[in-house]
Every structure is written in structure tokens, then in C-alpha cells.
Amino acid sequence: MEYAYDPKVGKNLTVDEYKTQHGPKLDARGNVRWRPKLRCLVCNVPLHTVGEDNPTVVPTWGHDPSPGTFCPIKSGGSERYEILPPTEADPTKGAQLRASFFANWEAHWGYIGSVVLYPDIFTFIGFIRSADKKGLWTQRHLEEWHLPYVCLATCDFPPPKGTIAARRPHWLRFRFNDRYRTLRDLWIEADQEFSFLQLTYRKPLRKKEPGPAEFIAADHVRVDRHWLDATYPPPNTFAIAAMESAFRA
Ligand SMILES: [Zn+2]
Known part of the structure; x- marks a missing residue:
């Protein structure tokens, strides 16, 4: 690195x-x-x-050599966090959380955009679909403010395409600190503070995804439990239309 x-x-x-x-x-x-x-x-x-x-x-x-220590940087960061079916499900709470998320989706999207320059609305839509499929919303101890961090940690953020490509040339991945090997650890240690990292990769030239050879650096991302209280620039009309067409009732 x-x-x-x-x-x-x-x-x-x-x-x-x-x-x-x-x-x-x-x-x-x-x-x-x-x-x-x-x-x-x-x-x-x-x-x-x-x-x-x-x-x-x-x-x-x-x-340094450290037998038995797992580092996602050395293994290419391909062990992404996975959204798994809830370990303890609470359907009533799940319905409330999903409704609240949709009422606030513009803020969730705005907060993600404050961490990653030029995220792709279809990454966000894909995340919501996975959450629906796996019933993520019903997971006990999952709180609304966690959701952008779960989205960032489970998705991949290649550089944007087209005319804005030069504004974020790097490929970004996110993860919780090493105590959180899986998302399950987030539910188990719900009361603990977690720290969050951004991993920056060069865009690979001849393969689909970056690996250890493309890794540049890790940086801390400030974890903010109260990000929902802030205001964010509104989504552009393209993002609004994509969300409406994906989740039209
Ligand atoms: Zn390491």
C-alpha cells in the first residue's frame, strides 16, 4: 500500500x-x-x-507477519459485508423502520453523497432491494441512523462514468473496524461505538474489480449518530425519477 x-x-x-x-x-x-x-x-x-x-x-x-490475523486489504477487500436474514426479527419494528426510511430517503441519499462524491442512485436502489429481499429492516438493534453505513459497507463504489469521471477517479469501499467482521457483529455490539473506514483503490485497468495491487490508502470516516438532523442538498431529478420508478406503489 x-x-x-x-x-x-x-x-x-x-x-x-x-x-x-x-x-x-x-x-x-x-x-x-x-x-x-x-x-x-x-x-x-x-x-x-x-x-x-x-x-x-x-x-x-x-x-509485518501476523499469522492468524485477517486483513481485508491483503485479501483484496473482496470479502464484502453481506446482508443476511435477520438473527432476531421484529416485524412490527421492521415495517416502521422501512416506512421511516422511505419518508427520509432523500436525507439518507444526501448523507451517502456527503461521504462518497457522485454515488450512483442504482447502487442505493440495489441496496434497498437487497434489504427488502433479506428482511434487513426487521433486524433487532438496527436503527435508522445505521442504514447509510450498512449501505456503504455492503456496496461497491466504482468511479462515476461520463463527464464527471475525473471528479472522483478512485474506487471506494467502506468497512467497519476490525471488531466487525460481519454485519452480525453490529447487531450484537449495538451499544458500542463503531469506527468506519474508507478504502481507496486505483481503478483497475485490465480487470473488473480492484484488488490488493490497486489499494492506495485507508482513511477514517467520522461516524455521526445524528446525521439525520442535518440538511442535505436535494437529490437531482434523475435520482428522484429512478427512485419513483423503482418503488412505485
Ligand atoms: Zn491490515
């Missing part, structure tokens, strides 16, 4: 930026310098530099 998060600096650093910040591997006497160990934001395993002193390669970050 190209970037690793440095909590002291509060941002992602390339290996070269890390060197500028913390100095080269050896000090003036040729002794190994102490430098802070950065960790993978997703799996929390310590990282090391690869090719730091090799002028012929672009240096990158690699995971």
Missing part, C-alpha cells in the same frame, strides 16, 4: 513522507534509529517499509 496512517501527524503518509517526518532508517552514527511504528488502520497489524532505500522502486508499506 502507498499510504499508512500516522496518528501523531494525524494523516496518511507515503514512505517518503514518513522519512521526512521521522528520519531515515539509520542515524548520523549509522545506528538504527527509533521511529514510531505505524499500524494498518483496518487490521491494526504493525507495518514496515518496503524498498525504502531502493532508488529504482516506489517504496510502499507492507504488513
Whole structure:
């Protein structure tokens, strides 16, 4: 990966930026310098530099060996969260949640648009259809404010097509922190605070989806329980028409 998060600096650093910040591997006497160990934001395993002193390669970050630790970055992020049938279903609550979601869909869509530039309305429609099919709404401990995070974590966000393509050249994926291996963990740990990450990939040239070779960086996304209280720019007429035609009563 190209970037690793440095909590002291509060941002992602390339290996070269890390060197500028913390100095080269050896000090003036040729002794190994102490430098802070950065960790993978997703799996929390310590990282090391690869090719730091090799002028012929672009240096990158690699995971230290850590048998038994699962990291979705190393495996290409293809293990997406899946919407599964509820573990504990509450149909009455499910009907209320779905009705409230549809009453507020413009805000849900607006909030998603504040996290991902130029999301595709058909991603959102596909998410709602999966939620209907699997009965997601009836899941106990699922709250309305969780829904955009569930949508972001279960869907894929390729760069937009057409004239706006250059405005978001990267492919985005989202996930909960490593405590949340499946969505089930979200229901079980409903009272816990969760943290949320954005994974940025280069658009792959010769294959359908990006993998570890395209991974650039992970960034924290601020989790906001009260996002429904904010106001968002209204959806465009295309999005409104697509939603109306998909869910016409
Ligand atoms: Zn990792």
C-alpha cells in the first residue's frame, strides 16, 4: 500500500513522507534509529517499509507477519459485508423502520453523497432491494441512523462514468473496524461505538474489480449518530425519477 496512517501527524503518509517526518532508517552514527511504528488502520497489524532505500522502486508499506490475523486489504477487500436474514426479527419494528426510511430517503441519499462524491442512485436502489429481499429492516438493534453505513459497507463504489469521471477517479469501499467482521457483529455490539473506514483503490485497468495491487490508502470516516438532523442538498431529478420508478406503489 502507498499510504499508512500516522496518528501523531494525524494523516496518511507515503514512505517518503514518513522519512521526512521521522528520519531515515539509520542515524548520523549509522545506528538504527527509533521511529514510531505505524499500524494498518483496518487490521491494526504493525507495518514496515518496503524498498525504502531502493532508488529504482516506489517504496510502499507492507504488513509485518501476523499469522492468524485477517486483513481485508491483503485479501483484496473482496470479502464484502453481506446482508443476511435477520438473527432476531421484529416485524412490527421492521415495517416502521422501512416506512421511516422511505419518508427520509432523500436525507439518507444526501448523507451517502456527503461521504462518497457522485454515488450512483442504482447502487442505493440495489441496496434497498437487497434489504427488502433479506428482511434487513426487521433486524433487532438496527436503527435508522445505521442504514447509510450498512449501505456503504455492503456496496461497491466504482468511479462515476461520463463527464464527471475525473471528479472522483478512485474506487471506494467502506468497512467497519476490525471488531466487525460481519454485519452480525453490529447487531450484537449495538451499544458500542463503531469506527468506519474508507478504502481507496486505483481503478483497475485490465480487470473488473480492484484488488490488493490497486489499494492506495485507508482513511477514517467520522461516524455521526445524528446525521439525520442535518440538511442535505436535494437529490437531482434523475435520482428522484429512478427512485419513483423503482418503488412505485
Ligand atoms: Zn491490515
